[in-house]
Amino acid sequence: xxxxxxxxxxxxxxxxxxxxxxxxxxxxxxxxxxxxxxxxxxxxxxxxxxxxxxxxxxxxxxxxxxxxxxxxxxxxxxxxxxxxxxxxxxxxxxxxxxxxxxxxxxxxxxxxxxxxxxxxxxxxxxxxxxxxxxxxxxxxxxxxxxxxxxxxxxx
Amino acid sequence: xxxxxxxxxxxxxxxxxxxxxxxxxxxxxxxxxxxxxxxxxxxxxxxxxxxxxxxxxxxxxxxxxxxxxxxxxxxxxxxxxxxxxxxxxxxxxxxxxxxxxxxxxxxxxxxxxxxxxxxxxxxxxxxxxxxxxxxxxxxxxxxxxxxxxxxxxxx
Numbered sequence: 001x002x003x004x005x006x007x008x009x010x011x012x013x014x015x016x017x018x019x020x021x022x023x024x025x026x027x028x029x030x031x032x033x034x035x036x037x038x039x040x041x042x043x044x045x046x047x048x049x050x051x052x053x054x055x056x057x058x059x060x061x062x063x064x065x066x067x068x069x070x071x072x073x074x075x076x077x078x079x080x081x082x083x084x085x086x087x088x089x090x091x092x093x094x095x096x097x098x099x100x101x102x103x104x105x106x107x108x109x110x111x112x113x114x115x116x117x118x119x120x121x122x123x124x125x126x127x128x129x130x131x132x133x134x135x136x137x138x139x140x141x142x143x144x145x146x147x148x149x150x151x152x153x154x155x
Numbered sequence: 156x157x158x159x160x161x162x163x164x165x166x167x168x169x170x171x172x173x174x175x176x177x178x179x180x181x182x183x184x185x186x187x188x189x190x191x192x193x194x195x196x197x198x199x200x201x202x203x204x205x206x207x208x209x210x211x212x213x214x215x216x217x218x219x220x221x222x223x224x225x226x227x228x229x230x231x232x233x234x235x236x237x238x239x240x241x242x243x244x245x246x247x248x249x250x251x252x253x254x255x256x257x258x259x260x261x262x263x264x265x266x267x268x269x270x271x272x273x274x275x276x277x278x279x280x281x282x283x284x285x286x287x288x289x290x291x292x293x294x295x296x297x298x299x300x301x302x303x304x305x306x307x308x309x310x
Contacts, residue, residue, distance in 0.1 A: 003289050014297035018304050024297035044308040047223045049246040050210050059203050068202045078297050080288065083275055084246060087239025089284060090271045091204040096285040100294035109298040110309065116245045120238055121276045129244060130251040133235065134158050139255035142169035142179035142233050143264040149173050153199040154265065 001033055003098045006076040011100055013040055014053070014078040021045055024109065027053035027077040029061040029070065029094075036073070037061040053077065054085035058092045068155060069093045079106055082113040083120050091155075156188055158253045161231040166255055168195055169208070169233040176200055179264065182208040182232040184216040184225065184249075191228070192216040208232065209240035213247045223310060224248045234261050237268040238275050246310075 006028055013026035023041030030036065039056035043049055054077055061070055070092045075081075079101040081089060089097060107114040124131035146152060161183055168181035178196030185191065194211035198204055209232055216225055225247045230236075234256040236244060244252060262269040279286035301307060 004291060007289055007291055008293060011291065011293050011296055015300045018297065018300040018307070021306075021308065023310065024301035026297070043223055043246070043310050047217050047221060048214050049217065049223050049225075049248075049310070050205070050214055050243045052246075055205050059205055062202050062204065066202060068198055068204050070204075078294075080279070082242055082246075083238050084240075084242025086275060087237055087242060087271055088205045090267065090274065091198070091207075091237075091239060093204075094284060096287075097279075098287055098289050100289060100291050101298065102288055105295065105298060109301060112245065116242055117275070119245065120241060120272070124235070124252075129249060132251075132253055133257055134162055134253050134255060136159060136162055136166065136255050138163060138166050139233075140260065141166055142173065142181070143256065143260065145170045145173040146179035146264060151176075152173070153176065155178065155198050155204070 001030075003076070006030060006035070007078070007098060007100050009035075009038070010053075010076050010078045013038060017041060025053040025078055027057040027075060029057050029073050029075050031061075031065075031070075031073045036064050050084065052082065052085050054081050055088050058088050058094075062092070071095065074098070079103075080113070082106075082111075083116050156185075158231070161185060161190070162233070162253060162255050164190075164193070165208075165231050165233045168193060172196060178208075180208040180233055182212040182230060184212050184228050184230050186216075186220075186225075186228045191219050205239065207237065207240050209236050210243050213243050213249075217247070226250065229253070234258075235268070237261075237266075238271050
């Protein structure tokens, strides 16, 4: 199986997903050149704005492997991952990512991926959604409690 | 209730979460100055690298409101949202975000938020995780199918 083969499977799933009310996106995760999980966008179906194909397939692959990391796995997506999904890819520590369409194609189709990419590097106060750090004496209490935990599982 | 009050509640939840094996993060979503959802980091507990406090609380608030958007809602987080959570905030179309610690504090505590912020603006090929667009003739089929759907629910 080539990168093109896996991407073609993701594209086929994405087309089918539009017929059942889902968004036009799908993703596949492979390990040792075998598919271990596939998912389609389910934002409106699940009433969940985080239910992008990549987030769902990462979640599913982690369940399949019973791990919270996917070090030796490759993700194939019908479209370039948005910043949310890109973040998920880093937290899952995937090995590689291949995609067919890109963020500009997504923008033409009416999706905000490119807009969000432009927002991420801005200072919080300059973003379109109002964001602000508020100073509290207790702000560091969670990190202090974390550092003090002897049996914590690092991730 | 002030911004500080809601943030203090998130901080208290985050501290408690470290005692049960969760990460040192919590988030709250409010509508009309009332809490409609709260969640703590559950990455290692759920074996889910996407189970950050903000992602979980957005999902929970959407279920509470039975909507895939949170236009009139405000998110309070014990720490600045990472790029994954920032993307989720944009897709959920929250009104405003307030946080206590920031990405530099998270880095000192051993979390990758700042590293991922640095990766997002890079070209896919220049990132630490290998990423590549692959050209396929069928690449636009999902978006074409989406455009052709008459009853689609835009999001």
